[in-house]
Structures are given as structure tokens and as C-alpha cells.
Amino acid sequence: MNIKIKQIGKHIITGVTIASALLSPVLTSAQDTVKIGANYELSGDAASYGTQMLEGLELAVEEVNANGGVLDGQEIEIVSYDNQSNVTESASVAQRLVAEGVVGVVGPATTGNTEAQLPIFTEANIPMVSPSATDDDITFDSAGDVLEYFFRVCFNNSYQGSAGATFAAEDLSATNAIVFVDQSSDYSRGLADNFNSEFESRGGTIVNEDSFTAGDTDFSAILTTALTQDFDVIYIPAYYTEAGLIIKQAREMGIEQPIIGPDGFSSEVLLDLAGTENANDIYYTDHFSNESEEESVQDFLTAFEEKYGKEGGTWNALGYDAAMLIIDAIERSGSTDPQAITDAMADTIEFAGVTGTFAIDENHNPVKPTVMIQLQEGEIVSAENVSAE
Incomplete structure (x- = not known):
């Protein structure tokens, strides 16, 4: 009906x-x-x-x-x-x-x-x-x-922030990371805190953390600073609106290192803003994959x-x-x-x-893994379960 x-x-x-x-x-x-x-x-x-x-x-x-x-x-x-x-x-x-x-x-x-x-x-x-x-x-x-x-x-954020750091350290063998944080967003700050903590616990170094604000469209200042740093990966805990533009501008400035994000990347608008030609070596934690x-x-x-x-x-x-x-x-x-x-x-x-078979725990959260999505030329090329462990 x-x-x-x-x-x-x-x-x-x-x-x-x-x-x-x-x-x-x-x-x-x-x-x-x-x-x-x-x-x-x-x-x-x-x-x-x-x-x-x-x-x-x-x-x-x-x-x-x-x-x-x-x-x-x-x-x-x-x-x-x-x-x-x-x-x-x-x-x-x-x-x-x-x-x-x-x-x-x-x-x-x-x-x-x-x-x-x-x-x-x-x-x-x-x-x-x-x-x-x-x-x-x-x-x-x-x-x-x-x-x-x-x-x-x-x-929750602590889980996907930590899962992103674990993936960076273990799967990408990253030792130095840059983090861009939306200071106007509790979501972004919480993810960054957990990424930083987990990454450093695995022997990594946050070589620079820079900030922006929701609604910004020009990220040349923080990207120019990034170009002076020695780093293996960028973590951008943000929504697609700003993340898409950062990806576009980063790639156009010659920054080729992998970029990792959270579930806020999960939107076709991200690709519209970034351009599929710039969406290479992009990874983000997600709740679901069409590839399953x-x-x-x-x-x-x-x-x-x-x-x-x-x-x-x-x-x-x-x-x-x-x-x-x-x-x-x-x-x-x-x-x-x-x-x-x-x-x-x-x-x-x-x-x-x-989005997975799960129980509800004592804090009313689902007990399930996250999925790490990889984009190349704007296309999903892999989707693997990852955890923060």
C-alpha cells in the first residue's frame, strides 16, 4: 500500500x-x-x-x-x-x-x-x-x-574519530597528520579530539591543527600553511559543504596526500563541490555501503x-x-x-x-563497526569494516 x-x-x-x-x-x-x-x-x-x-x-x-x-x-x-x-x-x-x-x-x-x-x-x-x-x-x-x-x-563521534586515526596509522602507515577543525561545530571539535588522541596513542604526531568556520569558502590560508608542513595525511572532521571546497582547493594547490573525513562527507554534494577529478585518495567513515x-x-x-x-x-x-x-x-x-x-x-x-545487525547497549548506542569508504576520481572503489581497536 x-x-x-x-x-x-x-x-x-x-x-x-x-x-x-x-x-x-x-x-x-x-x-x-x-x-x-x-x-x-x-x-x-x-x-x-x-x-x-x-x-x-x-x-x-x-x-x-x-x-x-x-x-x-x-x-x-x-x-x-x-x-x-x-x-x-x-x-x-x-x-x-x-x-x-x-x-x-x-x-x-x-x-x-x-x-x-x-x-x-x-x-x-x-x-x-x-x-x-x-x-x-x-x-x-x-x-x-x-x-x-x-x-x-x-x-558516536569518539568511535568514528578513533576509527579514522586507527585507519590512518595502521592502513595508511601515516606518522604525521594535519587536522582542519570547524571551530563553530561541536561535531567537528569532538571528532578532532578523538582522532588526535588515538593517532598520538599509536605513535603518530599531529604536526599542525588549523581551524575554519562553517560558511567559509576560501581555505587558501590554512592550505598554504599545510604546504610548509611535513605530513602524511589530512583529517577534516567536517560536513560536506566545507569539506568539498577544501578538497577542491587542496588538490588544485598540489596537495596530494590522502584526506580522511567522517560521515559528514557522505553526500553527493561533496563531489559536486570538490569535482570528481579532485576526489582522489579520499577516505571517510560511514554507516553503510552500497557495495555490501x-x-x-x-x-x-x-x-x-x-x-x-x-x-x-x-x-x-x-x-x-x-x-x-x-x-x-x-x-x-x-x-x-x-x-x-x-x-x-x-x-x-x-x-x-x-546498516548492520546490532544490539543497543546500556548507553542506548548501537554496537556495530564502521565502514571506511575510499574514493578515487569520485567513485567508491572500496568499503571495508574498520574499528577503533
């Missing part, structure tokens, strides 16, 4: 008609549907991530509904709003979703927008699953206790292409797994009660996701 999705302004409404939506500010649905909320960046700076995650959610729900829904035949209904890549709007969306009576929520894509919704859903006792908020501390409250209602299906021969991955990619007419990727897969983790918990708990769903997610031992 196909999901009906209508968009009015900033709001995406699933399972209702335009007419009924216009008659009332509150979404209505049949009593036999189970509402899953989506708080995603569908416009603004992080729209490339949020839009892809919503596609993953839509595919998951379409498949579940086509197979009879959940429990006693109830269909899943998506209630989705655009948080506009803005923390204030993310909190506002969370309040709307509570009012809608959702049993669980997926999103947002970024750590900052996720943090904005945490107190609202925590107070409402509604479980949240983040596809991609990788900040180390986001699953904890200010007292250091694990947040009962928050889970994620992505690995796992049957579940290939089935997902086939279904995704049939639905959207394009190839699925990391953020689609994470959005799909986030949705399926909630749906799996509904089935295992035998209930649509948010507390029962929360308890079932916390007890997850072996969830077979398309």
Missing part, C-alpha cells in the same frame, strides 16, 4: 486529505493507525541529510503497511514536519508532534536540532530514535544519567530505487533503520504504548538493520 503524502507550506501530512488538513490546524487520522513522528531538516543547511532520512522512513512504512501493518493490522501513519535546520523550529516541531499523539519519533539529522527536542519528548515520555546525531554525550542528561527515551542507530553483498542491503537498494528512481545511500539507510527500530519495538512489545515501546528498544539484542 502506498503512503499518501501531501505537503502544505512547511508541513508534510501523511494519510489525510488536503481538504481535511486545511479545515483544521490539527492533523486527523483514522483510529486504527499508529502515528510515528518525523522531525527532519527538509529545508535549510542540513536539508540534504534530513530529506534523505525522510525517504528512508517513507520506504520503511510503505513496506510494513504493505505487509499488513503492525500488531492486529494497524497501519503506520507518518506525521512529519520540517524543522528548517533550525534549533528553535526543531523544538516547535517536537511540541506539535506531542500534540499529534505520536508513539515514537525519528530525527532530527543533526546533533544540535536533536538536543533541542530532547527535553520535550522526555517530559512527554515519548521515545526518540536518531539516525545520525553522533555527539558522544547526547544520550546522557546533565547529571550523566542515560536518557531513558532517547536512542540512536549511528555510532548482504542480501538485506541489496533488497533495500532495489526497493529504494523502485520507489524513488535513484540509488539509495547512507542517510536513506539510517532513516530506514531508525524507523524500523521503532516498528520492531512495537511488535516485540505487543503495544502502541510509548513506554512499552521504549522498554523494548532498550532491550534490543539483535536488530537486523540494513
